[in-house]
Amino acid sequence: MKKVYSVEEYIEVNNHFANELSVLRDIIISTELEETVKWSAPVYALNGKNVVGLGAFKNHFGIWFFNGVFLKDEKNLLVNAQEGKTKALRQMRFESMNDIDQAAVLAYVKEAIENQKLGKEVKAERKGKSVTIPSELKTLFKNQPDVHDSFKALTPGKQREYCEHIESAKREATKQSRLEKIIPMILQGVGLHDKYKNC
Structure with missing residues (x-):
């Protein structure tokens, strides 16, 4: 995929889901999150901390929750992209416009924002060698x-x-x-x- 520098370019590159991505984007930017582009994809941050991102693939599109592990997920909408490897990240996946429950998406995004404000995040584990004293x-x-x-x-x-x-x-x-x-x-x-x- 070519490098993109704006959310508009990202949606254009993924035109097979352009309308769907625009709907998700509108929901996210209705909140206080700041829109940025990182890793050539839309990322939405709070005080410089990544909260959610948009992603589109060949057969599905969705929202990434960077610390989604802390979401209650009462509607059971989240998946772990790499079971056993991914600790914090969770995805909300869709295959068509009909899959998008806008109220649920907004509720999950708002919960993710609150979690970020509370400082809930998985810290990266440092695999430092232990010190052996001679x-x-x-x-x-x-x-x-x-x-x-x-x-x-x-x-x-x-x-x-x-x-x-x-x-x-x-x-x-x-x-x-x-x-x-x-x-x-x-x-x-x-x-x-x-x-x-x-x-």
């Missing part, structure tokens, strides 16, 4: 609790940098030398590579 650092923390407290205050990324720095040393002497060098840095709350990050 035995040399554990010993240091037992002997110097202030260093341990400072270490715990660091971000997981900075903690990981220090752990890997100690772990990667082959010789015990190198590990001890590295430990001595990082103690003041940990106490200052800086990361191992901070001095290079803003170069």
Whole structure:
């Protein structure tokens, strides 16, 4: 599909559902949502947060609810596009104009707006690696609790940098030398590579 820059272009490109998309668009823009185009499709946002979007395909068209998982769905109108993969997104699918219950669509959109105002959203899971603390650092923390407290205050990324720095040393002497060098840095709350990050 060619890149589109306006909702009008999107409807024109999907002219087999032009009237239907226009009806859905009119319902959505009757609310306080702001109309934008993202990923070459109409998206409607509230204070910069995506709430709903319009989509058209070969045999169906519909509305995407970005955090549709929180909708009550009393009329059982929503589907999960990719069961097992999609956590928050839900679709309301239609195949013809006759499928559109305008009152229901408006009610669902309004509920989605309220949910957004309440801050209901599925946060993306960060698949960060857990921090494995080498035995040399554990010993240091037992002997110097202030260093341990400072270490715990660091971000997981900075903690990981220090752990890997100690772990990667082959010789015990190198590990001890590295430990001595990082103690003041940990106490200052800086990361191992901070001095290079803003170069």
